Amino acid sequence: MIYIYEESCRHVVCIVYTSNCDLRKLNLRFQTLKKMWAELCVFLLLVPNASGFGLQGTANMSEPPQKPEWSAQKVVDGNTDQETLTTCAIMDYSKAYKSVWWKVRLEKRFNVAYLEVYFRGSTSTRASGYYFYSYDSTEVFNPNSPDPNNLIYHHDPNSGCPTSIKNITVNRLAQEIVFINKRLTNYSSSCAGDDLTKTTVEICEVKVMGCNEDRYSSNRCDNRCNTKCKNRHCDAFNGSCIYGCADSNALTIDCIVCPDGQYISNKQCVPCPGHCVDGAPCDKLTGRCNNGCSNYWTGEYCETCLSGYYGNDCNTQCGKCAGNEMCDVNSGDCTGGCRGNWQVPKCNECKDRFYGYTGDCAGNCGHCKDNSICNKETGYCPGGCDSNFLGPLCQVCKPGFYDSTTSCLRRCGHCKNNATCDNASGHCTYGCEQHFEAPYCQVCEDGYYGEHCKTSCGNCSHMEVCDKQNGTCYHGCINHFKEPKCDVCEDGFFNRTCSALCGKCVNNEACDKETGECRNGCQLNFKPPLCHECQDGFYGITCNVTCGNCKNGQPCDKDTGECMNGCDSYVKPPLCKEIINSTFQEERRTDDDTPFNWSYVVIGILGILLTIAVAYIVYLKRQRPAVQHDKQKTSTQNYDNLTALKENHQYETMNSETNESHYQELPETV
Template sequence: MRVSCMFYICRHAVCIVYTSNGDFRKLKLRFQTLKKMWTEFCVLSLLVPCASGFVNLAYTPTQKLQGTANMSQPSQKPAWSAGNAVDGNTDQELLTTCAVMDYSKTYSSVWWKVRLQKRFNVAYVVVYFRRSTIVRESGYSLYSFDDGEDFNSSYPNPQNLIFRHDPLLGCPDSTQTVTVNRLSREIVFYNTRPSNYMTNCLNDSRVKTTVEICEVKVMGCDENRFSSNQCNLECNWSCKNQNCDVFNGSCIYGCNDSNALTVDCLVCQNGQYISNRQCTLCKGHCKDRAPCNKLTGRCDNGCSNYWTGDYCDQCINGYYGNNCETECGKCLHMEVCDKKNGTCYHGCMNHFREPECAVCEDGYYNDTCSATCGKCANNKPCDKATGECGNGCKTNFEPPFCQICKPGFYNSATNCISGCGHCKNGAICDNESGRCPGECELYFAAPYCQVCEDGFYNETCSAACGKCANNAPCNNITGQCRNGCKTNFEPPLCQECQDGFYGIICNGTCGNCANGQPCDKVTGKCLNECKPHYKFPYCKVAMESQTGDSEDKPNTGAIAGGIVAAIIIIVIVGLAAFFLKRRQGVNRDPTGHFQIVSNDRKKGSKRNKYADISDNSLERFQEEHTNEALSRDDGGYYNTAEITTYIRTQDLHRVILEKNKKENNVYLDEYKRLPLGNTDKCKIGQQKENIVKNRFKTTFPYDHSRVILKEKWTDNDNDYINANFIKNCNGDKAYIAAQGPKKVTLADFWRMIWQENVKLVVMLTNIVENGKNKCTQYWPEKDKGMDVGPCKIKLLEETEYAFHTYRKFTVQQNNSNTRTIAQFHYTAWPDHGTPEELGLVQFHRAVTKKYQTGGLMLVHCSAGVGRTGTFIGLDSLLQHGRKFGRINVFEFVHKMREERMTMVQTAEQYIFLHKALLCGFQENDTVIKEDIIPTKINLLLQDSSPLNQRALYKEYKMLQTLKLTYDDKDTEDGQTTDNKAKNYDLKILPVSKYRPYLTTYIKGRNDYINAVCVPSFTAPGSFILTQYPLKDTEVDLWRLCMDHDVNALIVLGDTNEQGVSWIPQKGSTSYNTPYSLTTGNTGSSISGVTQDTLVISIEDQRKELDVYYIPFGNDNAILKGVELLLEKEKQHSFTSVIMSKDGAERVGVFCVLHNVLQQLRMDKEVDIFTAVRQIQTRRPEVISKLEEYRRCYELVPVSISEDGIYANM
């Protein structure tokens, strides 16, 4: 039997005696007997109630423990023997307390060992080397040997190795602690110097070694005990030979029961497995109801249907519920639904009903819920599978889908209440647009044939308008002239002359008709007779005498007949010309907006109803139907036919091209028509007490739309802040446009935010620009609060991107609920001019992700008009254009200026707004969320449809279409006589505004190098893309590195290329006057990437940078290169030069891969399409081949695999 006792300082102890069959009985022993047993047990078995923690098994005199030490060579002096290392003295300076060999001897192999008194359960070893000569021990090894295991100094068994110092990592520590956790009898220190010995330990000898050890502690317990808490626990009887792990007691040497599977020697039943050191019921659903693995709990033969996971306890992606048999709905971005309840936490695709996204919302149908129901009767939803309206349609809609109007009606958006116009030959109009398929009935205006052409009126458009003032058209129903008649015409129809006048244009004055009667209004003849003494019929000429009248009468009749005939002919010709001109001029589209119609329409076209008539023949009888001239703000005039109208979004590119042809004169003309600021509408902002609150002397808020602060925080507060409400395209109040806060308005700014419950702030200025203060910082630094009035503001989050910074605040006023505010701070608007269109559109996309529909967006720059108006215009017009397919930029800017003065402050901003809108409408939904990257990209890459139908090919072709085209003026720096020879390829030239300028003066060199600066995802100037240096341009590369503080040089070479000639070999120096170049001696190669350091020196300046040579054909090398660079960029402001032979073909793939992996790390998504587009903005020649674009997609999934880059971020 085995006895273990718990000893108490008392007269008796209770001992438990374990017998072979597991029974026990209690014994009472006399105190003296028990005391003797206890003392012997402590000494022999090392029970640690007699000691503290693990015991030094090599030297503990109080427990009579002393190991025996010896070494392979004699000590340098007798007093420095091997035994000094197990004497308990850990002094590392005195030679007399250490075991020291003679180092003057050239020993290529040495050992020192200590043999313990018996076999122990060793926990760890602590070695104390002589501190001053530690380099001599470099490369040593430690071994542990049990009873029956022998140390062979010629070839120590590697299975007994417990530690080896790597000399390539430098010198060893002077004190080394090594975990052993073995049954051991002997500990051996061993060192050798083989012929191939390499070391990075300074002053280490490569040919000899020695022993200089001051102390070795071997810490542990008796062979059947464990625990660092005084070895107070006994190994479990179920452990083989009752041996166990010295730290936790697990049976690491095996179990007595062969059925036990773990170090705890537990034996579980079928349907159970070991978890947390106890038997637990299997939790998975194994295939064919098989039991799980008793050791791991996993289903070795796979899972039942719809189950997955290591333990088959999770639903496979796409299924949920207790039995995982219910298929997930259509979650947004193909996300996986909650596997318990089927909820799609980020919403549904298209119009599926939340939260399960399994059926369509009311009003939508088909298997993707992407189709909108028609106009079902009584607003009932349609069938969610077929889209049919089971109870019929609303009035005038065509069953069964009720989506289009019945024949004869049009415009389903307005419930088909509009009937077709007067299409020629009774044709049916288009049931959506209302356009007639051919011509209209006579005198109706195409294409809708609903109203009369200008110049005609009544229900059948058969009546011609009269002579309205200013050639305005008459009312097309009544024929009345709204603004009066031309001179001498009779209102309201203006079709005949007023009494007293006659002629086609009523410019003839009646003669002296008898009794004051009017003359004939066409011929001018008096109807009856003249006043006395005037000659009939015109009564204008006085009669000379009363004689001879009878003789003249026959001739007079003939003359009168001839005159009447002539007048009739002239009238017919005049009317024909009049109608012809009425056919020309200004038409209107169905929205009521003017469209330009050429006044030089070809004669004889099918719409002309009359024969050609000479212009000269009409001069006397017609007046040109001209466009009305209206005054404009600058005192000049413009024509109403030129007013900018709605532009279809698909036509915007063409419209911009047309306007650009005239060197922006069209834009300038439009811009000049916008209303100027009217300070008469700004009474409040100009009051004396408010002047100090305005940042600029001439920019005030209009009184009718200004933000009025209602709550006072102090007695001195009033209701004024320089800010206005701005409406969107729909006329809804959606924005606050404000100036950037000043110190004196900081509290007002936060009063406004709190009062209007603002959740989103867009900031478009930096705090300081060009040395001038543009805005007071109104948020706290990270980990610092800010108190403004009763508001306590904290900065929760701050993330920097290449062109903007995202911040998240919390604001709390007194004891109210805490509000969260998102701020998007655009940091890339230049001091002068406008930013890149794509950059601002990408910023806008980031903003709209956070924008909550219905909340006010607060937008500010410095003055709150120029940049602010431009951004609001971009946001509102993009929304409107995406919904309705058309925009009116001029009209919206005009409306903004009615709410706040000088919104979109400069013509340059007005032009930029058009181009930014085009960029926004060209955006594709190419963002891929992190969790669906492998699935989504695999679908793109595995698409086997015809090439021109593949999504990847369409993306590539779209990139080529959207790629900016630069002219010779944009790249003129690279085409000068001095610079032409500096280019590898004259088709690849830097755009001047993006190239880095060289500033170091070298005689005969200018500031040019064929290179461009491009952004990473997080910094605007991370990369400089350039070509390999030519024979004459190598010095410019080193100027570039020095002038622009370059930190790394990335060389994208050929797979079989061994470095480049212009970088010196490892450990050598080359010269390129005036620079010296030295490559380090410690370079290495990993995954195909060769790494070196390069030092560039000129006079007293010295620049050290990392050089990475990457064979471009090696995918692993590309990925490793990106990984290494991403790691380096954790430093602040890191700039890299990316090089290939032409500076375009290879650098694009590398930069795109780098940027999308940065995006993945920060935003948990990638957008390869936009990443390419961003770089092509500055270097259009990158990613010019489909294969390059495809390779970007191929490398991203590889980089985020388990062993890939993203896993290491």
């Protein structure tokens, strides 16, 4: 809720905290505040913010809180307790975030003076390196690329640990305040306890202090910005027109406009003091004659006669006499000699190898070709310059070279957009071509190498930088990358991180180091293109074992050989290679639900048959003379030939191998 109090403290905005919508309680609080303000005249706008639709805005953050009660709204609830966790917005530090943000968007634009930030006291070192940004109503916060023009504060992590309470000057029109912290690859810190690899949000309160957008004051918001200010926006502390003036002709932040012939002095318009050329008006900001003085007048404001001139209206110039003496009024000779590098007697010509009639011949001739003498008035070298110097003065280097103290022998680096470097320092003013290191742009940035710095370093161990000329990693590679450049996998490994093992390529060849494919095929019974698993119908570490008779011709498990969906009816699981007796297979099929062990039945029957056979043999021995012929006949007619039964078994042997598969090979997904 917002009240505008307009009695003894006019236009001061008060934010009244309410825990519910009880208007009677709210009115009582407002009456109490009116009495207090009548005496104290509270001065600044306190803009608390809450998550959702809060009192003055909406607060949220990039990641969820560690607990629901540690949400973004806690930063703007007015409670500055720095140790009670339920009063702070806290993310889960164990998540190892690389980049986080918290922001509050106010309901409208304010003239924000400063922020009061209260970090969690016991863990404030984790905030090292943080940034604060402010955004106007029409500006949009981009978490991936915040505009540096919106930056209001950055804590330098190499300057020590941040304080747990921080006042940050804003002095901007703003509707949104943003906190950001990042842990980039090259992040460094001198703060003990700061983690270089992860960051978080642990903020207990952010107070946004300021006035309505058209007001200011260092102690209360009862001053309106001057109407001379553009859009009536001004400095939050002193009211100066820092955003420009309503009158485009105004030249100062006080927005004073003077007529021609006057200039601003001590915030007032006063007459120009000197004599400008052609009667032109002086500069309205400085009072000086920007285009020079009239008729050899001189001085800062063209208010005195130029020393060294003689004749009517000071229009005849003396030579450069020593000691600033006047020349002879008749001959123009300097009786006491010349000053500087002028040539006697008239002191109106420079000595050899000097030039500059308007500067006491103070100019040294440049690097003229064949050591010739330059023009004494202009300094030009009539015969041209020495190599790599720029004419006509031959004092600075040609584009593409720098450092005249070394005869312009140094070449510029790789400046951005083929620009030339500064011909004195060699710095590339507008930056470097991509991946070259500023300011000289002559060597690669860390992480790149080659003549044009277009090749990224490989995966050097310990994140070390490779040689910027040839890309060599002098202290070795990350595991499984190949020296010396560490930019491809060692034989036997593949993928971007070289963490995957090659399969069983034919002749133990190395696989493709990007895809893992075996270009010339697999070892026997391995499945292309990766050759990591057996072809259908084979299993085992070397895929040299043939699968059994799995149900419906399905392939077995390629590691264990087991038929996961069961066997054909005449073989035993799980490998489906051992043949089951056909006599009892049908009985077992008809009584699947009976938990009976048929092996005991078979053993029992065989025992009975054996007993009968033994008894019969004893009987035959006793009756051999009489019934020899009949015994043979009876034996043939009454019993099965067990040997013949075994040899004429209807099932195929499980040890036979077949190279023909009943399944098509399905493409593998890597």
